[in-house]
Amino acid sequence: MSASAQSQSVFRNRLARYYGYFTIGFIGFSLLMLLLEVLAGLPTQIIGWIFLLLTMALYATIGILSRTKLLDEYYVAGRNVPAVFNGMATGADWMSAASFISMAGTLWLLGYDGLAYIMGWTGGYVLLALLFAPYLRKFGQYTIPDFVGARFGGNTARVVAAICAIIVSLTYVTAQVVGVGLIMQRFVGVDYTIGVILGLSGVLVCSFLGGMKAVTWTQVAQYIILITAYLIPVTALSIQLTGFPIPQLSYGQALQRIQELEVQQGLSKKTESPVVPGKFITSGYIPPFNEGLSNAAAVDAVKQLNTQFGLNLTPPAAQTIPDPKKPELGDWRGTPWNFLALMACLMLGTAGLPHILIRFYTVPSVRESRMSVGWSLFFIFLLYFTAPAYAAFSRWQILENVVGKQISELPGWTKTWASNGLIVIRDLKVLDGVEIGKEPGWVKNLINAKSLVVEDANGNGKIDLGEWEDIGEGKGRAGEISGTVVTKARVDGILQLNELGRAAADGIDGDLVVLSTPDIAGLPFTIGAMIAAGGLAAALSTADGLLVVIASAIAHDIYFRTINPKASLNTRIVLGKSMIVVAAVIAALLAMPRLALIAQMVAWAFSMAASTFFPVVLLGIFWKRANGPGAIAGMIGGLAVTLFYMANNYVNPAFNVLGISHLGAGIFGLPVAIILIVVVSLLTKEPSKEIQDLVDNLRNPITDDEGMSKMIDKMAPAK
Amino acid sequence: MSDLTKLPVAERNRRYWQENLRLITILLVIWFAVSYVPVLFVEALNNIVIAGFPLGYYMGSQGSLIVFVVEIFYYAYAMNKLDAKYGLSDRDR
Numbered sequence: 101m102s103a104s105a106q107s108q109s110v111f112r113n114r115l116a117r118y119y120g121y122f123t124i125g126f127i128g129f130s131l132l133m134l135l136l137e138v139l140a141g142l143p144t145q146i147i148g149w150i151f152l153l154l155t156m157a158l159y160a161t162i163g164i165l166s167r168t169k170l171l172d173e174y175y176v177a178g179r180n181v182p183a184v185f186n187g188m189a190t191g192a193d194w195m196s197a198a199s200f201i202s203m204a205g206t207l208w209l210l211g212y213d214g215l216a217y218i219m220g221w222t223g224g225y226v227l228l229a230l231l232f233a234p235y236l237r238k239f240g241q242y243t244i245p246d247f248v249g250a251r252f253g254g255n256t257a258r259v260v261a262a263i264c265a266i267i268v269s270l271t272y273v274t275a276q277v278v279g280v281g282l283i284m285q286r287f288v289g290v291d292y293t294i295g296v297i298l299g300l301s302g303v304l305v306c307s308f309l310g311g312m313k314a315v316t317w318t319q320v321a322q323y324i325i326l327i328t329a330y331l332i333p334v335t336a337l338s339i340q341l342t343g344f345p346i347p348q349l350s351y352g353q354a355l356q357r358i359q360e361l362e363v364q365q366g367l368s369k370k371t372e373s374p375v376v377p378g379k380f381i382t383s384g385y386i387p388p389f390n391e392g393l394s395n396a397a398a399v400d401a402v403k404q405l406n407t408q409f410g411l412n413l414t415p416p417a418a419q420t421i422p423d424p425k426k427p428e429l430g431d432w433r434g435t436p437w438n439f440l441a442l443m444a445c446l447m448l449g450t451a452g453l454p455h456i457l458i459r460f461y462t463v464p465s466v467r468e469s470r471m472s473v474g475w476s477l478f479f480i481f482l483l484y485f486t487a488p489a490y491a492a493f494s495r496w497q498i499l500e501n502v503v504g505k506q507i508s509e510l511p512g513w514t515k516t517w518a519s520n521g522l523i524v525i526r527d528l529k530v531l532d533g534v535e536i537g538k539e540p541g542w543v544k545n546l547i548n549a550k551s552l553v554v555e556d557a558n559g560n561g562k563i564d565l566g567e568w569e570d571i572g573e574g575k576g577r578a579g580e581i582s583g584t585v586v587t588k589a590r591v592d593g594i595l596q597l598n599e600l601g602r603a604a605a606d607g608i609d610g611d612l613v614v615l616s617t618p619d620i621a622g623l624p625f626t627i628g629a630m631i632a633a634g635g636l637a638a639a640l641s642t643a644d645g646l647l648v649v650i651a652s653a654i655a656h657d658i659y660f661r662t663i664n665p666k667a668s669l670n671t672r673i674v675l676g677k678s679m680i681v682v683a684a685v686i687a688a689l690l691a692m693p694r695l696a697l698i699a700q701m702v703a704w705a706f707s708m709a710a711s712t713f714f715p716v717v718l719l720g721i722f723w724k725r726a727n728g729p730g731a732i733a734g735m736i737g738g739l740a741v742t743l744f745y746m747a748n749n750y751v752n753p754a755f756n757v758l759g760i761s762h763l764g765a766g767i768f769g770l771p772v773a774i775i776l777i778v779v780v781s782l783l784t785k786e787p788s789k790e791i792q793d794l795v796d797n798l799r800n801p802i803t804d805d806e807g808m809s810k811m812i813d814k815m816a817p818a819k
Numbered sequence: 820m821s822d823l824t825k826l827p828v829a830e831r832n833r834r835y836w837q838e839n840l841r842l843i844t845i846l847l848v849i850w851f852a853v854s855y856v857p858v859l860f861v862e863a864l865n866n867i868v869i870a871g872f873p874l875g876y877y878m879g880s881q882g883s884l885i886v887f888v889v890e891i892f893y894y895a896y897a898m899n900k901l902d903a904k905y906g907l908s909d910r911d912r
Contacts, residue, residue: 207880212861212875212876212879215876215879215880216879218879218880218884219854219879219883219884222883222884222887223850223854223883223887225887225891226846226847226850226887226890226891227850229890229891229894229895230843230846230847230891230894231843234898348881349870351871352869352870352871352872353871354871355871355872355873355876356871386865386873386876387862387865388858388861388862388865388875436858436859436861439858440855440858443854443855443858444855447854465909466909467895467899467902467908467909470891470894470895470898470899471892471895473891473895474888474891474892474895477887477888477891478888481884481887481888484884485881485884488880488881796832799832799835799836799839800832800907801898801902801907801908801909802907802908802909803909
């Protein structure tokens with residue numbers, strides 16, 4: 101064993117010890133809080149504050165301890181992160197507020213169709229391991245645009261890549277900032293804006309001083325917190341419901357009960373398609389492909405833009421497919437194409453996202469990089485493997501104890517969540533005795549849409565309900581309310597599954613499942629605070645990694661490599677640091693209006709990465725003949741086709757191929773990008789001898805950072 | 820083993836790369852077979868129920884994920900062996 105290998109192993113052992121103590125400390129601390137809550141009656145608000153502030157103080161401490169002035173440490177953590185720890189850091193980097201809080205909610209809502217996300221966001225790591233990680237580590241520079249610039253010989257390709265990286269990362273980081281604000285608001289009751297500022301200062305203390313080095317070691321701590329916080333509540337729920345402490349294995353029982361309850365409650369129905377005679381669609385949690393297409397999200401997004409910014413845009417006409425009025429649009433339910441396209445885009449996009457790719461620059465060698473992807477996926481897998489269990493247990497409990505019950509007899513937690521506005525009970529019976537003008541928001545929307553009419557016949561200023569009667573033309577009446585939505589089922593006071601809405605106005609859909617688990621299981625508030633700390637860790641760690649990408653794209657790729665190659669090391673560090681602050685401030689400003697469009701754009705980022713970075717990096721490594729003009733044509737062409745399909749289908753779902761939604765648009769951009777790279781490369785000059793040597797060198801697994809840097813500097817001489 | 824490390828450099832690298840490509844192809848075929856193929860047959864697979872899990876649903880929610888993790892670790896292991904076979908082992912750090 102060489103001296104450096106020995107010091108590396110000492111380093112690894114020391115890290116394992118520190119983080120081991122840390123894990124024990126976190127669990128011990130949580131137990132202490134639990135005792136204080138149960139025995140001493142510590143107020144929940146204080147528990148929430150202690151959890152959030154203590155974890156943030158911890159991240160800040162790691163950030164300050166890891167402060168650095170060295171360029172290698174600032175951009176790539178000194179390239180000495182052992183595979184296992186890089187795996188944890190990648191896990192935290194990857195799993196965002198959406199994975200932590202909304203993933204299980206998506207599965208809860210969509211059933212099988214939601215699994216495209218589970219497979220997509222894990223299967224991408226196989227591509228990363230087999231096709232990208234070892235070669236990028238061998239390349240061993242600072243950014244992904246670095247690779248594009250060196251391999252495709254020129255600053256044009258580099259700048260195009262840098263701009264793509266900035267756009268993708270900025271939307272992504274904005275979504276994290278929204279998540280931070282919402283978690284702070286919900287668990288410690290501060291104003292959303294203050295939550296955003298508090299959270300962002302946590303991010304900044306860490307990434308500003310220590311760049312990638314600080315981000316890496318904070319992310320490891322954040323991973324430990326987020327995975328502990330994710331696994332404990334569902335394990336408790338599993339013990340309570342099935343008597344078995346491994347939820348990942350025991351939720352088969354929940355799936356069985358869900359299917360039985362769906363049959364009992366008439367939710368599992370085989371219905372004929374309204375437009376394609378003889379085609380049957382089965383509804384329910386297990387049956388696949390039963391989601392239609394709709395542009396409801398686009399309609400809402402335009403309305404939100406109008407109210408937030410005082411604009412006067414015309415929202416697109418609402419359109420769903422299948423549409424009985426337009427049978428020619430067909431019925432794509434029951435076909436797997438949308439599912440497969442979405443899954444493919446998520447996989448290819450995962451492998452092409454810059455903030456994940458740069459994590460593989462931080463390991464010491466090519467050999468470690470291969471192992472590191474394995475550990476990354478393993479740590480991500482722990483959460484994704486568990487999300488379906490969360491969803492299934494929650495679905496089971498909702499069907500068993502909530503749906504089909506009298507509203508007055510619902511379990512206590514449902515009422516708490518309804519009064520917090522986290523869930524909405526849309527049975528019209530809740531209107532009985534409500535003062536006119538004080539109806540809940542969803543009722544006001546119905547009144548505005550003229551599907552509900554309220555007349556105060558007895559003039560007491562309140563809504564009084566009576567027996568339901570059919571008044572023809574598809575309308576019903578029950579006392580002082582009437583209209584198309586007044587059906588017998590909606591005024592009977594029995595909660596149906598489709599009357600259980602979620603607080604969509606909050607901007608986070610489906611957060612109910614993970615957040616409500618402690619309440620469903622009757623666990624103390626401390627567990628809820630732990631979940632909040634976990635969600636915060638997930639959002640902050642992802643935001644940290646993204647800020648480094650944005651800062652390095654501007655300070656390294658655009659400024660140093662393109663504008664001023666003679667810039668001193670000091671200037672580059674100072675510029676990198678200031679760009680982190682600028683990016684954070686821009687993200688905070690973008691997050692303030694809480695646009696639903698932001699979450700949408702994050703979903704689109706995968707399709708965009710799948711049709712730009714993925715094919716360019718892939719062919720750059722595996723096809724020597726690919727050249728600069730080909731890469732530029734491929735990136736632009738792929739992106740153009742993807743955006744074209746995306747925009748058209750988003751606004752008007754009648755524009756589709758095989759019923760594939762805008763979320764899977766990358767599936768059309770990718771082949772176009774590949775064809776363009778191949779055709780344009782073959783029509784233009786083959787890459788220089790130096791570049792071909794570079795590709796040969798990438799394929800040789802012996803790490804040689806000095807040799808590689810010399811080779812690259814020679815190819816891109818300072819101007 | 821020793822004969823491979825003594826090959827001319829270009830020939831050695833070419834053979835090493837060919838073996839690597841073969842391994843990648845095999846693993847990608849498995850990757851495709853556990854994620855995309857079961858989606859096409861999900862309804863039929865759902866008729867098979869193991870420990871409460873309909874098989875089609877299970878492949879999407881957990882089955883394919885297990886294979887993904889195993890595949891990546893296997894690739895790291897197999898490539899370390901391949902590196903050694905061709906005398907291209909990365910130096911220990």
